[in-house]
Amino acid sequence: MTDNMNFDVIIIGGSYAGLSAAMALGRSLREVLIIDSGLPCNRQTPHSHNFITQDGVAPSAIATEAKAQVLKYETVQFVNDLAVSGEKVENGFVIATQSDRKYQAKKLIFATGVSDTMPEIKGFAACWGISMVHCPYCHGYEFRNQKTGIIANGERAFHLASLVSNLTDQLTILTSGKADFEPDQIEKFKSRNIEVIETEISEIIHNEGYVKHVVFENGDKMPFDGVYAALPFTQHSDIPASLGCTITESGFIEVDGFQKTTVDGVFASGDNSSMMRSVATAVYSGNVAGAMVNKEFVEEQF
Structure with missing residues (x-):
């Protein structure tokens, strides 16, 4: 648990997209908090494929190594918690968690994934x-x-x-x-x-x-x-919609080519905003989101 409550960026979701975004931001010395509840959608999947250098590796092993690498950057912190609400405030956003903690950041990245709706078929x-x-x-x-x-x-x-x-x-x-x-x-x-x-x-x-x-x-x-x-799905988190982010007819968070949502200061990456559901795509989109958030800070501060 971190004692710090104020960050440059809060990343909600600490799997492949979220960790990738955090690495890009950590390498730019941004103060980052990752909030993750520990329930990735591929937690049952034994092997990840079609991801160069990681073909056949267990998704959990990729995430574990990624987390260890990301947390070597001293400006990045990680808490095991569930983000339950968010609100826009004067200088950014406040995110409340299940453990009754509140964190504030200038910008948000949602890497929250989606929840598949299972059919009522035994097994x-x-x-x-x-x-x-x-x-x-x-x-x-x-x-x-x-x-x-x-x-x-x-x-x-x-x-x-x-x-x-x-x-x-x-x-x-x-x-x-x-x-x-x-x-x-x-x-x-x-x-x-x-x-x-x-x-x-x-x-x-x-x-x-x-x-x-x-x-x-x-x-x-x-x-x-x-x-x-082919299963229907819902957004794993309803916070983006509550903040005003547009959800497409297909159920994804609407983003532009730089992973920016329709709300200023809010970005999204990974399965929540792309029909290309794979570890490789999540890592790519998280990297883009992290870089574009840093670019916004540079343009605002330089």
């Missing part, structure tokens, strides 16, 4: 991030040439199928209800021998998070090695 949540995945770029290679399912419907299912069909020819779409596809999309599926099953799913049978069978409401079951799912 689904236990597999999420392990063998029930969202991204072919992050996990698809590991399921190449294997029996693969896609739990989705409509445009999301069609988009995922187009990406995954390059990795396996054993692909089945599970709409878990009436299919919603255009005639030309159905023809595309048929041309590639992609079966569409509309029967509702009741359970995922797995072994420690690794899918074995999908069980349907009619009692049938089908074996799979991996399953993609």
Whole structure:
């Protein structure tokens, strides 16, 4: 716990985006506080992929090393806490936490991620991030040439199928209800021998998070090695919206090319503001946010 209550920047969220932003700011001697509740969305994921130099490393190991490196910069501090509210004040912002602490900063960076809304399917949540995945770029290679399912419907299912069909020819779409596809999309599926099953799913049978069978409401079951799912999500933190940040129709915090939100002094990076959900993208966007916040300070103070 830090005794200091006033900072140049408060970063809410201390995983890949938040730590990356903190490193950029720490290297510019900015006084930074990272507030993190310790619940990254990929906490069940055993391996991170498609991140050069870190391919196959556990996400938790990447975050642990990143935190150790960032905290070597003496102007960066880290508290394990949950930010619960924020308000605009005369010289910046005040963030209140679950432990009844209040911190003030001139600028904010939200690296808070998103919360996936799990379907009410027994066994689904236990597999999420392990063998029930969202991204072919992050996990698809590991399921190449294997029996693969896609739990989705409509445009999301069609988009995922187009990406995954390059990795396996054993692909089945599970709409878990009436299919919603255009005639030309159905023809595309048929041309590639992609079966569409509309029967509702009741359970995922797995072994420690690794899918074995999908069980349907009619009692049938089908074996799979991996399953993609397009899930709805919500913002992990409602503080950006409460401060007036615009949320897009897709549910992301709206940012410009420099990770700046629609509220002056507030930036966002990582999964909360990008559909490209990966560790590599989070690190990149956090680095940009940190650099742009420092740029604002330079322009204001020089």
